[in-house]
Amino acid sequence: MTTPRAVGVRISYADVPPNVTRWVEETLGSAVVSSADQVGGMSPGCAARLVCADGTRAFVKAVGADLNPHTPILFRREIAVLNLIGEHPLWARLRASYDDGDWVALILEDIEGSHPDLADDMVMGQLLEAADELGVILAERTVHGATGRGGGYDAGLTDQHTIFHQFAATLDDLAACPGAPVPEWVRAEAGSWAARTRGLAEHAMTTLVHYDIRIDNLLRRPTGEIVFLDWGAAGVGPDWLDPLLARLERVDQDWFDASLASSAPLARIGDDAVTTWLVGIGTHLAVRTVTAVDVNLPTLQEFRRTESARFLGAAARRLRA
Structure with missing residues (x-):
């Protein structure tokens, strides 16, 4: 479980x-x-x-x-x-x-329910359906465009365009962090991965995204419906980002690779973009494990190490396939 x-x-x-x-x-x-x-x-x-x-x-x-x-x-x-x-x-x-x-x-509102068991195929299927529905509803409620810069509102949203460039900058400067737990295959082609990650920033950024879909930010009602919690990371990004995050619980499994085709946005951007994103965020998290200073967040560094290893391991598996 x-x-x-x-x-x-x-x-x-x-x-x-x-x-x-x-x-x-x-x-x-x-x-x-x-x-x-x-x-x-x-x-x-x-x-x-x-x-x-x-x-x-x-x-x-x-x-x-x-x-x-x-x-x-x-x-x-x-x-x-x-x-x-x-x-x-x-x-x-x-x-x-x-x-x-x-x-x-x-x-x-106090939601009756508990964290979903995403090892259960049925429950994971409910999450993917809910993530698709979430994208539709958020698009309807930000119909004038989620730009965050005069496009109808400015809520101090995270900006995925900037974040993708941050990932790329981390890859460009990777040699300056020899102690970061980044595998040699990433270091050997860091410049190339940086260029690919910058390419992600060219995707359309007009969608309101939750950007923090993971099991601790989800509840499953007794009747089976999924509820998305904690909107503190919400921002403007591409329409494929939330469907991708909804699948990350199983990123270290072949199921993850097979599931991408069931999402229209993920199928549209293709496997290379997904792998590039995994390398970008995985490397960024790895470097943060040796550079970040966290106040009263004693478990965050271990979380970064674990997630970085999962994402970079998944990218390596996908490159071997």
């Missing part, structure tokens, strides 16, 4: 400042009588399922800049995106948000 690989160290709801918890109770209209802290994901902030005295249930996320200076930015982006796309059963509804310039908090 698959379980989340991204598991951080969070504060509990009891550790959240009183001004934030007071806002939660005032917003919900009832005193919180129980909280169940959640552990998935990398944020050092609180993530808790709450039950109020009147029976109201809610999910609350809260973080302060003192815990990690970057995480409040992710929370603000999530608030902006959820306000933009509104309500839909594919994601948890945003009920209210709080921002005092230091602490940022969200009250979300």
Whole structure:
């Protein structure tokens, strides 16, 4: 059975400042009588399922800049995106948000369910169908174009065009990081892989993408429907990106390669583009394991090492095929 690989160290709801918890109770209209802290994901902030005295249930996320200076930015982006796309059963509804310039908090609909077991072919099939539907719905709700630069909104979205160029720059400078866990076959052709990765940035970038589809950001309702959580990485990118991420749980299996043909966007861009993306992100994560400085994120480096090895291993397998 698959379980989340991204598991951080969070504060509990009891550790959240009183001004934030007071806002939660005032917003919900009832005193919180129980909280169940959640552990998935990398944020050092609180993530808790709450039950109020009147029976109201809610999910609350809260973080302060003192815990990690970057995480409040992710929370603000999530608030902006959820306000933009509104309500839909594919994601948890945003009920209210709080921002005092230091602490940022969200009250979300509490979704009944658990992380999906993506080792189950049926459940994986449900995820792929849900990812396809997500792309359609997001396109409908950003019909004027998800440019993030005057195209109808600017929510501080991540920009995949810039990210692809960052991946390429990492490959260009790979010789400067001899300690990064990057295989020799990548180092020997780093310049070529950098050029291919820049080619990905030429793809159309007009789609709102979740960009963080992984098991700890997914719930499966008791009735089987998949729900996408945590929109802090959402941005503007190509239409094939979310379908690709939805398949990454099995990137180290032949199933991954065979599954690409079932996605119209992935079939359109072809195998070379998928392999190039795996090399780009895998190398970038590997270099970050020796260059990044993380505040209150003690498990993030091991996550980077594990994911980098999976992505680069998958790229090597695909090149041998």
